[in-house]
Amino acid sequence: MAGSRSAQWYAGNDRNGYIHRAWMRRGLPSDAFDGRPHIAIANTASDLTPCNMHLNEVAEHVKRGMWEAGGVPLNLPVVSLGETNVRPTAMLWRNMAAMAIEEMLRANPIDGVVLLGGCDKTIPALLMAAASVDLPAVVVPGGPMLTGHFRGAALGCGTDVWKLSEEVRAGTLSGEEFLRSESSMIRSKGHCNTMGTASTMGLLAEVLGMTLPGLAGTPAPDSRLLEGAHETGRLIVGMIAAERRPSTVLTRGSFLNAIVALAALGGSTNAVVHLLAIAGRLGVELTQDDFDRIGSGVPLLVDLQPAGRHLMDDLYRAGGLHAVLHQVRDLLDPKAITVTGRPLVDQFQNVTIHDPEVIRTRDEPLQQDAGIAVLYGNLAPDGAVIKPAAASPHLLKHRGPAVVFDSVEDLHARIDDVDVTPDSVLILRGCGPKGYPGMPEVSNMPLPPKLLAQGVRDMVRICDGRMSGTAYGTVVLHVAPEAAAGGPLGLVRTGDMIILDVENRRLDVDVPAEELAAREPSPEMTAAFARPERGWQRLYVETVRQADTGADLDFLVGSSGDHVARESH
Template identity: 70%
Template sequence: MVAENIGGGSRERLRSDEWYGYGDGDGRDGYIHRAWMRRGYPEDAFDGKRPQIAIANTASDLTPCNMHLDEVMQSVKLGVAEAGGIGLDLPVVSLGETLVKPTAMLWRNMAAMAMEEMFRANPIDGLVLLGGCDKTIPALLMAAASVGIPAVVVPGGPMMNGMFRGKRMGCGTGTWQLSEEVRAGTLSKEAFLASDRSMIRSKGHCNTMGTASTMAVMAEALGMTIPGLAGTPAPDARLLEGSQATGRLIVDMVHQGRTIGDVITRGSLLNAITAIAACGGSTNAVIHLMAIAGRLGIELTLDDFDEVGARVPLLVNLQPSGAYLMEDLYNAGGLLAVLAEVKDLLDPAPITVTGRPLVDYLDDRAIWNTEVIAPRDAPLISAASDDTAGAGIAVLRGNLAPNGAIIKPSAASPHLMQHRGKAVVFDSIEDFHARVDDPDLDVTPDSVLILRGCGPMGYPGMPEVANLPLPQKILQQGVRDMVRISDGRMSGTAYGTVVLHVAPEAAAAGSVLALVHDGDEIVLDVANRSIVLDVPEEELARRTPSPALVEGYAKATRGWERLYIEHVQGADTGADLDFLVGASGGEVSRESH
């Protein structure tokens, strides 16, 4: 809202009044906008006093995790009306992680750009952001950050617990586990195929601490949800209750002038890193948080994830780092109970969308099940020390990754956290699939599997393929983990000793990853944050990327893919497009007619 002198007095003018023309007499533009929007709304709907609230809705039948958001939208709209606002459903680009090929990450920036333009172009005073599946919440936050008007998130919530043969089965995590058992010959294909009915039992996003759940944790820790709402299961009626309350809240936020820039600060970004570490959250949070920070002009680096996360113990016993699922976490006390245990590690200053600091909501929070949420004095994994890797996301550096790479220690095997092994190199995911089960493949349990050509530019879109299936002959030896290194990503539901986001990626200038040969020795030391290719510099200077690697790089000639390849930044800075970094604000400078 902006202050304006009208008729000798002053009042706060709504942004939407630029369209609807309060007090403009016979102005044509205001007349047209009001007339076309009237359609049953009351006379005072567009009088410049009732905030116009867009409910940015990522519901889509092709985004299964978000299919129920139309119902959530209706509850938000009811809350907006109760508070005196006008709630408007605004369908926006929706990305379904499980369906979109080659990777939903290719379109995260496109979705954010399209959302940003629609938020700026329309008569909107405030935003309610409805997201669930992995890329929807970060894209919504990136867009809203770029426009800068009041905004609040409603996470769509996880599905019910999966159960298979009497045990919890996490979506995604169960897929990786059971598919390996099929390849090892310990589970029949028939049983594997039947298990999908047990894995997905209700509406909602992944029930593990995968990327979707991590994005909900991130949003709440940033202060962008009503405290306590993130993690509410999608089928739980309390999600609709919280959605209605969010509708009322956003109207108050508009009247009070509280914007996304007031809520998301460097302090709240660091709080989000703390929350993600305590929960064993997805490595994908790294690129999404940095992209959001970039839209607000806030400096956030890989080193922040390591320095902040290293202080934090793992408290949440959820798959893929533990045993339980999101429904269990919610019933055990939820995210606020987790944050209460690490309150001393949080910045107390950042506020939430309610206007009150996040830490104000932690004093009376209790853990109701210590099997699911471990108390601070008995963590699942302790914070990092001089000789231990810790539980948060660790940032590795060395000649193989001079700009950094990451690993999730809580999902890795302790015996592989210090490792030396010979490289087995794959120049593309297609090359990997063609050769991984070749009986003649020169591989042992001590080998280091290298997959390259899967970075933001190279693939393009940085697919979730870094958690490579192990070679069949290795699985048949009883081995279930090996060191794997890639410039790609992995699903937040995945696990293993996987070094991800190697930067610069193989397709980028100056990449050492592109120069690795079969048989080269790789030295991994997570406690000391090191990843080294043990090859003399003079030998590396003589090498060039293999023809097969270069041939596999993306070569788009038109459309979004070309724009993406030409402008995408590295994983070490958030993989946003270079021309989208920095906010543009909510002002529309040209006349609409």
């Protein structure tokens, strides 16, 4: 063990070495402290994070691989965030989870870590923590659930919740039938089966180089996930020997590869804030504009909800991530490596598309230009994003009067009887990182019932919050600066004309600059801003950055590297 990080706890015959070894023996083999690497399994399994419930089983297979390769596995339960349960929004605690995981990795006698995540915020938080500590690290994504069915049709969890609930509001589906679909929506263990944030971040973890090649996207109930977990346990032992750390894998080229993949997959807009935050932890140069510059000309190749028809287990049987990446291989950085030490582009030399209805070829894409578009204008001086692949083409160039809501509560109170037409632009503010706090997934506002009854299923919607990766529609989100940070979204009034021009990357309110500057923020809006007095929420509101930089805390940006906590015994 001489020279290893864990040896700083376990080596030597003094009292401190004795204490550390004695308390950790508890059944370990006699040679556990004689050179074997000690490896944490940062495990986000939790009964309250339903998408991650199965990760204890995955951890057992990771352990088998570690033992086989000569490592000592150590289960390390870490903060787990369940997107469907925690209030007010899981994003409020992404940075807290990352900080807590970082501190536990740094404080404990470990030489490397396997990161087990699934639900939306868990993989980003794990990668942010690993990037900050910079110990050898590898991700095992928990994988998507299998497809459930209702009335003979496949259900996309999340996406079909939005669709079915709108049908109830429109009066075309009974409340009883809606509730009947509930037991069909979640068929198995695993995270959402649409190309939502969980699927997106699991796949992008592999594109970033941080998983065993070929593992991302494996359905949670598939035995090949456990096989890959076992192999990952063996892999991390070799990574420690080679001193292959996140800083050697997560380069600028890796992040640009992730942007290409995000567009080709039709992935979640949430990937923008997560990738920016991970890059920020490493000090890798990455900006919001890179997503538009690199991704906007990339074709959409995957026909998955919410941008298409199919679901994640369809993607896996059709050839998976590697079949998609093979189609855009010429757009990928050939120097970016994976945790194996080999270039990403060398991992998918001989792959086949098994179902061209699910994965399209480069010559016959679903859309020619599908990446995230970044908009600027007097309504978004620091930018806003839109996902054209999930929007209605006829609304991507639009002019219409604003209908303004000052808070989520105001939206819920008035949306059913608000004065609105199909040309109206719904604006919801006070939902950014500081304002809510936590930047909730509320940007895909429900449509007014009277428009639903007319057959309207999409409108232009603008918000300083986020949107579920499973959601769809012509939604402009992540508006920066947010209203709570003094952004001009807080000055818009109902009736102002809003101009959206995605082709020219513009988002404006048609109000003279002098008039806009003279306006005061709405008192109803400012009264609804978060004003926490204590605890994590106060720290968060006081230090969180804006969406255009990843919404991390200002004092966590930049990698602090590996150092050992001071001895206290």
